[in-house]
Amino acid sequence: MNAPDRSAPDPHGFLRGRERWRPVEALPWLIAIGAFFALPDYMILGTQVITMIIFALSLDLILGYAGIVSLGHAAYFGAGAYATGMLSAHLGWGEPISGLLFGGAVAGLVGFVSGWVLLRYHGLTLLMLTLATAIMLQELANVLEVWTGGFDGLLGMEFTPLFGLFENDLWGHAYYWYALAVLAICFLFARRLVHSAFGRTLVGIRENTRRMHAIGSPVHWRLVTVYTASATMAGLAGALFAEINAYVTLDVLSFARSGAVLIVLILGGTGRLYGAFVGATVYVILEDELAKASPEFWEFGVGLVLVLVVLFFRGGLLGGLDSAARRLKEARS
Amino acid sequence: MTPALEVRDLCRSFGALxxxxxxxxxxxxxxxQALIGPNGAGKTMLVNLITGALKPDSGAVFVRGEEITDLGQAARVKKGLARTYQINQLFRELTVLENIALSVAERRRRGANLLQPFSRNRETVDEAAQLIETLRLGDDMLKPIRELPYGRQRLVEIAITLGQRPEVLLLDEPAAGVPSTESHIILEALDALPDNIAILIIEHDMEVVFRFAEQVTVLVGGAVLVEGPPAAIAKDEGVRAVYLGEHEHG
Known part of the structure; x- marks a missing residue:
């Protein structure tokens, strides 16, 4: 093999190399498929993990790439969940795939409108406005009791079998594959997006907004675009949640949920897509195990793990793995 | 002939200042053209007013005869007006290549493309690589900015702006903070710029001013004190009093 010519780095090869699929990227999918056969009794938990991955992935698009910190991302998860839920409960539309798309579209619309206003602001102001948006939506859902069921939650959803064949069974088997398929589509989209010219400009905005203005970038539109895409994806996760449980409460719009998704992403690592996979898996399983061990104090355990990860792994669990691998490589050479 | 850049009766104040x-x-x-003046004379403020980072209280700015006073920053860039910063404004986590390719991609209006991989923009990447070659940054092309010494970063600062192919270029102290052993690289880069670009350079180093500029404007307290060729400016009593004299002793 020829050693690459050090005096002339290859810009095209370098950029293509970044975008290329690596063998290790097959791992999460193999694990997901393997889990179905190895742990058939845990598929309801597995579906929860997948829903959380989609939600965290949507947050990574705005937080990890564009640098928009949000404390109210549940607004879009909840918008999707209620849209799909109400479509079924009030209008009797129970076909799951179109219901899911409807939930995503409504959340995307909410994301576009709120983003258009919110993203004119920066820093702490923006942070507070994201928080306020979710709180306002939650209050709205509380007041519009006739449609949302208010505090008691939205009941009466009925969903038809997937493709007319696969019922949402007690073990969650069919919906596991359904959720996995939705995740695969969302992931492919997100991966394309972050490696596109648009995705690079988002990183530019994250790194230096002022300079992006100075090279003629329509910064506001770029942010509104990614915010809308992110809200749509969060809405798909919420719609999936509604279809799986056939029950939606005000909890889908809660601050706790906005906080949880932020924790998931920071735990896994931001700005790397796969951080959502690792973070969501660890978080949901940890929550499940700790809640079994100590139903009252499980949140203490989650908090402790988060503190330890933030203190000892820069860039989350995946970031920690990265630097460990690098150190190992350096030690060898 | 229509001026490339024209500033008319521009005023801006912050309270009493x-x-x-x-x-x-x-x-x-x-x-x-060089823009000189003591610290606090309003040189960078003038650049901010021209590029739209700051709105004037009154007055107008024209690029090639077209008024741009009401346009936003990004829209002015599209009219051919670009600037560099006194303090580097770079994308620190990105490589030199990406820093410059980003600028070229924005100029070519590729930045809204959501689904095509960035590497497919071959012409954009080629043009960025060309600029990197011109500024002799080839060895650092694939390094992230944060790994570069300050002098090299300064070249990236200029390269990003050149990626806009400006017709009017505002250089805010391009050699500031660069060790004197490396400043010649920046000067050579400036000498190599296409002749048709109109350049306004803010600079403290008189050697650079006298070597580079054909015309010098002296700004004091937010107002133009005098304007003329370098030799005349050097002899001007008023300028010596407020600026050159102070500079020689300092």
Whole structure:
């Protein structure tokens, strides 16, 4: 093999190399498929993990790439969940795939409108406005009791079998594959997006907004675009949640949920897509195990793990793995 | 001939502090003009006013005869007006290649493309690589900015702006903070710029000013004190009093 010519780095090869699929990227999918056969009794938990991955992935698009910190991302998860839920409960539309798309579209619309206003602001102001948006939506859902069921939650959803064949069974088997398929589509989209010219400009905005203005970038539109895409994806996760449980409460719009998704992403690592996979898996399983061990104090355990990860792994669990691998490589050479 | 850049009666104040008082300025296409003045004279403020980072209280700015006073920053860039910063404004986590390719991609209006991989923009990447070659940054092309010494970063700062192919270029102390052993690289890069670009350079180093500029504008307290060729400016009593004298002793 020829050693690459050090005096002339290859810009095209370098950029293509970044975008290329690596063998290790097959791992999460193999694990997901393997889990179905190895742990058939845990598929309801597995579906929860997948829903959380989609939600965290949507947050990574705005937080990890564009640098928009949000404390109210549940607004879009909840918008999707209620849209799909109400479509079924009030209008009797129970076909799951179109219901899911409807939930995503409504959340995307909410994301576009709120983003258009919110993203004119920066820093702490923006942070507070994201928080306020979710709180306002939650209050709205509380007041519009006739449609949302208010505090008691939205009941009466009925969903038809997937493709007319696969019922949402007690073990969650069919919906596991359904959720996995939705995740695969969302992931492919997100991966394309972050490696596109648009995705690079988002990183530019994250790194230096002022300079992006100075090279003629329509910064506001770029942010509104990614915010809308992110809200749509969060809405798909919420719609999936509604279809799986056939029950939606005000909890889908809660601050706790906005906080949880932020924790998931920071735990896994931001700005790397796969951080959502690792973070969501660890978080949901940890929550499940700790809640079994100590139903009252499980949140203490989650908090402790988060503190330890933030203190000892820069860039989350995946970031920690990265630097460990690098150190190992350096030690060898 | 229509000036490449024209500033008419530009005023701006913050309360009692006048940072721009009736500033008039015109650069012909291909002009090499320097803007000098003591600290706090309002040089960077003038750049901010021209590029739209700051709104004037009154007055107007024209690029090639077209008024741009009401346009936003990004829209002015599209009219051919670009600047560099006194303090580097780079994308620190990205490589040199990406820093410059980002600028070229924005100029070519590729930045809204959501689904095509960035590497497919072959012409954009080629053009960025060309600029990197021109500024002799080839060895650092694939390094992230944060790994570069300051002098090299300064070159990236200029390269990003050149990625806009400006017709009017505002250079805010391009050699500031660069060790004197490396400043010649920046000067050579400036000498190599296409002749048709009109350039306004803010600079403290008189050697650079006298070598580079054909015309010098002296700004004091937000107002133009005097304007003329370098030799005349060097002899001007008023300038010596407020600026050169102070500079020689300092």
């Amino acid at each position: 006048h940072v721009a008082r009736n500033i008039n300025l015109a650069l012909a296409p291909g002009a090499r």
